[in-house]
């Protein structure tokens with residue numbers, strides 16, 4: 001596996017790779033890799049001739065500097081994981097290589113990015129679309145892999161790719177969960193033991209709402225109340241929101257269908273966790 005540190009060096013590899021007609025699969029990450037990331041990498045490995053993983057903690061998408069600074073960084077372990085999974089290129093540019101002092105051009109998403117996560121984290125998705133554009137330009141993959149765990153991010157990226165004519169196919173990968181249902185996340189490493197145990201309430205709340213939907217409850221506020229009841233039984237959890245939205249537009253819904261998703265953001269101490277479950281398949 002080769003580690004590449006600059007967009008220029010990445011471009012050179014990309015030019016050479018495309019001359020050999022290879023299908024490039026790309027997995028963008030912020031590092032602190034876990035089995036959720038591994039799933040994305042394994043799927044890319046199975047579908048493409050060359051796999052590029054990027055690790056870049058993108059300052060532009062953090063609206064709180066303490067969150068950026070405390071974001072887990074485990075580069076050596078990440079290198080080992082990527083090598084073990086047959087990654088060809090680990091693209092790990094520095095912040096200064098990505099954002100020079102005179103950097104000023106950004107990609108601004110539309111209404112889709114203003115709701116849900118965009119409300120509590122202003123500017124977040126603009127940071128995501130800007131960095132993903134830069135990464136796509138450097139790597140020029142035919143396929144790029146994103147987790148459904150961040151389903152609004154997935155929707156924003158899909159929209160950007162269509163709106164701005166990127167020649168890349170976006171592949172959605174289902175959420176990988178721990179045994180108690182907690183979605184794997186780099187942020188889980190920052191939970192205390194007691195909070196980690198308590199965080200199982202998130203999936204109980206989401207899957208309880210999904211079961212009620214399958215049993216016939218189609219009223220969004222009733223499903224939200226069910227999820228809130230479950231979360232409120234856990235005194236360590238501080239709920240920021242539980243919402244039922246259209247899976248593509250992220251607009252709040254009153255009546256639920258298979259096109260809907262129930263999404264939540266919950267705090268444990270100073271750690272903010274997000275998760276969602278689709279009411280479809």
Ligand code: AMP
Nearest residue numbers: 029030031036146147149150175176184
């Ligand atoms: P991150 O490093 O958290 O920015 O995530 C990088 C990519 O991995 C994103 O597309 C995430 O949606 C995806 N991802 C993170 N956690 C999981 C998970 N538990 N299951 C599936 N994909 C995930």
